[in-house]
Amino acid sequence: MTTPLLEIDDLCVDFQLPDGDVPAVKNVSLRVKEGETLALVGESGSGKSVTSTAILRLLPELARVRGAIRFRGEDLLQVPSRRMRELRGNQIATVFQEPMTSLNPLHRIGDQIKEVLRLHRGLRGAKARAKVIDLLDQVGIPEPQRRITSYPHELSGGQRQRVMIAMALACEPQLLIADEPTTALDVTVQAQILTLLKDLQRRYGMAILFITHDLGIVRHFADRVCVMRRGELLEQGRTQDVFASPKHDYTRALIDAEPSGSKAPVAENSPILLEASDLRVRFAIKRRLFGANEYFEAVRGIDVTLKRGQTLGIVGESGSGKSTLGRALLRLLESQGKIRFDDTDIGHLDAAAMRPIRKRMQVVFQDPFGSLSPRLTVGEIIGEGLRVHHPEYKRAERDQRVQQALEEVALDPAMRQRYPHEFSGGQRQRIAIARALVLQPEFLLLDEPTSALDRSVQATVIELLRELQRRHSLTYLFISHDLAVVRALADSVLVMKEGRVVEQGTTQELFDHPREAYTRELMRAAFLGEAA
Known part of the structure; x- marks a missing residue:
């Protein structure tokens, strides 16, 4: 029997903190054969990245590591630092999640x-x-x-x-550790990167340890899969076997967490809340002292109509103009064309005239950690909008509204004195949603609100957004490159490319019978349209 390229036996990693040891990896054992792709999957905090970092011996000093990690029979936990530096890059290489x-x-x-x-x-x-x-x-x-x-x-x-x-x-490594290498990428770019990795794997004969929380990728990319949760390895086997007959309830839950269901359509006689016609946004890319400036047109003559209670999904690659369109509709960017919100023409209102309308139009961004001030408590973050738009509220009334907003998003109001870094990614996104809801808006721009989340956490946020929409008759503009999420949330979909609308229609029509080649390519890249 051929010796595996990488063997991990009873790996344990504890972080020695002032208030006690925290176990991060518990007795993990796995094998990676030459030339194969092994996927390591699980939610954030499951120990996936800690395991890969232990292989490279790049864990911080407060980490205590036990067990054995053998690469071609050589125990990486025992070799001198000089030998480890020779192995890193030469024979074991890494690609991380965020290249920037x-x-x-x-x-x-x-x-x-x-x-x-x-x-x-x-x-x-x-x-x-x-x-x-x-x-x-x-x-x-x-x-x-x-x-x-x-x-x-x-x-x-x-x-x-x-x-x-x-x-x-x-340096033509024998083992490539790919730690969430496609999470931040559009589906078409993601598909290109996965194809590239497979081609390079065949060319160099290298093995790949692929770390991800996206089971859709695992199903199409990996030979074998290991499922981790809370530092423990729960299940491993051939990918097709694990997906067809998962042995552990947690594995079944991960598979079932893939976005599903569809949104109930809005009534035909529902009034229009937001409408834009011939909307255009351009940016100056070269300003000249003499002669005409050069401009880049990011949004090129787009029409949008949103009824109360409706969700419009906007999809497309990076640079297609999705977020620019959303920000223009909220008057966060200068634009040309007509924009009506309710019965008001807001297309040319100045900042002072827009202020009363702002509380009715709110936004939830992609990265909750980046959009929440680390210097403010959660209560202060959520209450900030109330101080601006409702200065007449007393402190007690503001605090009551903040508590109600946290309850709306299923968070304990007692946690409002904590800071953002004390919460998980899913909890931070709920806080960002609470910040928007506290002003009781009618319209929410959701700009990639689930793309940074694990599938299981993503599923809970999707269900939360559905419930909030039903409860408050909210209208959503949902921007995403994740077509599975869009299919589960949106009434209708608008497909953008290079600032223009390529195709639009009801969600069912567009996903079942896409007319344009670009739309079909997006769906194939998302593993939603193999038969298209």
């Missing part, structure tokens, strides 16, 4: 890849440059000779992830 935080913003991408080649292969000068160009070409970066001098911010999200893959493959 992994790449140095001050250095050109070519120089960052050259550094890997210099440290591990001793390549310099023209040889290093030629190798970098070859790597960028292999991962599908267009015009690699020109892009070698680009900075990370000059690339798209998908291109930055390709650069990270190029860096990981620079």
Whole structure:
């Protein structure tokens, strides 16, 4: 029997904190064979990333690690630090979730890849440059000779992830650890990255340890799957077997957490709440002292109609204009065209005239941690809008409203004295929703509100949004690149590409019978339209 490439036996990781040890990984044992893809799945906090970080011996000093991690028979927990540095990058490489935080913003991408080649292969000068160009070409970066001098911010999200893959493959590793490498990407870019990884895996014969919470990807990408929860390995086996006959209730719950169901349609005679016609948004990309400025048109003549109680889903790739359209409808961006909210033409109102309307139109953003001030308590964050729009409220009345908003989103009002970092991702998103609800709005712009969440947490947030809509007759503009979530939440869908509407219709019509090739491609990329 062939010895596995990677063997983990009884791995335990505890974090030694001032108030006691916290177990993060508990007696995990698994194997990764040469050339195979093993998926490690589970919710946030399940121990997936701690396990992968332990393999690389990159855990913080407060971590106590026990057990054995053997790579080609060599115990990585026992080898000297110098040997571990030789293995990292050379034979074991990593691709992280967010390439923008992994790449140095001050250095050109070519120089960052050259550094890997210099440290591990001793390549310099023209040889290093030629190798970098070859790597960028292999991962599908267009015009690699020109892009070698680009900075990370000059690339798209998908291109930055390709650069990270190029860096990981620079030394042709035998094991690639891919930690949520597609979570922040659109479905089409995600599909491209997965295809790229499979192609490179065949070319180099490497094994992949793929860490994710997206079971849709696992089903189509991995040979075998290991399911983790609260630091324990609950189930493992061939992917098709685990999906067909899960042995553990938690695995079944993860599979069932995939977005499902559909929204009840609004009444035909429901009044129109928001309407826009020939909406256009453009940004100056080059201002000249003499002559005409150059502009980029991000939204190009779009019509939108939203009835009370309706959910309109807007889908498309990054750069398609989804978020720009949403912000323009809320008058957070300057635009041309007509916008009516209820019976008011808001298209040309100034900031002072818009203020009374603002409390009726609220927004929930993608990243709850980034949109919540770390310096304020949850109670202060939720009550901030009340101080602005209802200065007549006394402190006690404000506090009562904050407590009611927290109860609406199924959070304990007693937690309002805590800070955002003390909550999980799903709880933080509920706090962001409570902040919007406390003003009792009629319209909510939901800009990728579930894309940063685990599937199981995502399911609870989706159900919460459905319930709040039923309870308060809310109208949603739901922006997402996750088509499964859009299908579960929206009455109708608008598909955007390059600032224009490619296709629109009811959710059922569009998902069952997409007319445009671009829409069909989006669905195939999301594993929703294989038969299309």
